[in-house]
Amino acid sequence: xxxxxxxQSSPHAEATEQELVxxxxxxxxxxxxxLFRQCCSKVxxxxxxxxxxxxxxxxxxxxxxLAVYEKAHTFRGDATFTTWLFRLTANASLSRLRRRKxxxxxxxxEYLPQFRPDGHHLVRPVVDWSANLEERLADAQLQQLLRQxxxxxxxxxxxxxxxxxxxxxxxxxxxxxxxxxVPAVKARLHRARLFLRGQLAVAFGYSPA
Amino acid sequence: MAESVPSRAMCEQATALLLDYVTSALxxxxxxxxxxxxxxxxxxxxxxxxxxxTIRATRTLRYDEMPEELQHRLLHTLHAKMRGAHPQ
Numbered sequence: 527x528x529x530x531x532x533x534q535s536s537p538h539a540e541a542t543e544q545e546l547v548x549x550x551x552x553x554x555x556x557x558x559x560x561l562f563r564q565c566c567s568k569v570x571x572x573x574x575x576x577x578x579x580x581x582x583x584x585x586x587x588x589x590x591x592l593a594v595y596e597k598a599h600t601f602r603g604d605a606t607f608t609t610w611l612f613r614l615t616a617n618a619s620l621s622r623l624r625r626r627k628x629x630x631x632x633x634x635x636e637y638l639p640q641f642r643p644d645g646h647h648l649v650r651p652v653v654d655w656s657a658n659l660e661e662r663l664a665d666a667q668l669q670q671l672l673r674q675x676x677x678x679x680x681x682x683x684x685x686x687x688x689x690x691x692x693x694x695x696x697x698x699x700x701x702x703x704x705x706x707x708v709p710a711v712k713a714r715l716h717r718a719r720l721f722l723r724g725q726l727a728v729a730f731g732y733s734p735a
Numbered sequence: 736m737a738e739s740v741p742s743r744a745m746c747e748q749a750t751a752l753l754l755d756y757v758t759s760a761l762x763x764x765x766x767x768x769x770x771x772x773x774x775x776x777x778x779x780x781x782x783x784x785x786x787x788x789t790i791r792a793t794r795t796l797r798y799d800e801m802p803e804e805l806q807h808r809l810l811h812t813l814h815a816k817m818r819g820a821h822p823q
Binding site: 559562563566567570571574575580584587588591592595639641644645646647650651652653654655656659660663668669672673676687691692712715716719720722723726727 | 745746747748750751753754755777778779780781782784785786787788789790791792793794795796797798799800801805806809810812813816817
C-alpha cells in the first residue's frame with residue numbers, strides 16, 4: 527500500500543465511515559488515511575478516558591488502527607464501524623488497565639451507600655449537595671477530583687462507565703462491546719456511579735452513606 | 736439489581752432502582768411505587784439529586800483534545816508499521 531498524505535481536497539472528505547471501511551477492504555490505500563483522520567480523535571478520547579493519560583492513549587490509537595488495517599476484511603457491517611472501533615479501543619485499553627499494577631487499592635465499599643437492617647440510609651439525614659456540585663462543575667480542581675475517582679474504578683466498571691457516560695452507547699451496545707450481559711452492564715454502571723457519588727460526597731465533607 | 740419494590744419501599748430498594756429511574760427505563764408500576772416512596776422520604780430525594788448530578792458532572796468532564804501534530808505523527812508511524820504488516 528502506498529500512503530500519501532491527504533489534503534483537504536481529498537476525494538474521501540465527504541465519505542462516511544462505512545463507505546471508507548468498504549474502500550479499505552477493497553484495497554484503497556488513501557481511504558485508510560481518510561478513515562484515520564475521521565476517527566482518530568474519537569479513539570484518542572475514549573482511550574484517554576479509559577487510561578487517564580495521553581501517552582498510553584497514543585499507543586492505543588496506533589494499536590487500534592493497525593488492527594483496523596490488518597482486520598478490515600473481517601468487518602462484516604453487522605455493527606456500525608464506530609461500534610467496532612469502540613470495541614477494539616475498549617479491549618486494547620482494558621488489556622492495559624489489567625496489566626497495570628494498582629498502586630493504591632481503594633476499598634470501594636467505603637464509598638457506596640450503606641443501609642440499616644430496616645432498609646433506611648445508615649447516615650441520616652442524607653444531605654443534598656447537588657447544588658454545590660452544579661456551581662463547581664467548571665472548577666478545574668473538581669474536574670481533577672472526578673478524573674482521579676474514575677481512575678480508581680475497577681477496569682471493567684470503568685469501561686462500562688466510559689462507554690455509557692462519555693460515548694453514549696446503550697447498555698446493549700456496551701454489553702456487545704465488552705462481552706457482558708445487559709444486567710451485568712447495568713450493575714457495573716450503577717456501582718461505578720454510586721462510587722463516584724461517594725467520592726464527591728466525601729470531597730464536599732459529607733458521608734457517602 | 737432489584738426488579739420490584741414492595742408497596743412500603745425502603746431506601747435500600749429505592750437506591751437500587753435509580754439507574755433505570757433516571758433514564759425512565761423503569762417499569763411504570765414500579766415507578767409509581769418508587770415515586771410514592773420519594774414523596775415521603777427526603778433522604779432518598781437528596782440521594783437521587785446527588786446521584787443525578789454526579790452523572791451530569793461525569794458527562795461534562797473535559798479531557799485534552801488530540802493535537803493536530805499528534806495526528807500527523809501517528810499516521811506517519813502507522814505507515815511505517817503497515818509496511819511491515821499485511822492484512823490478515
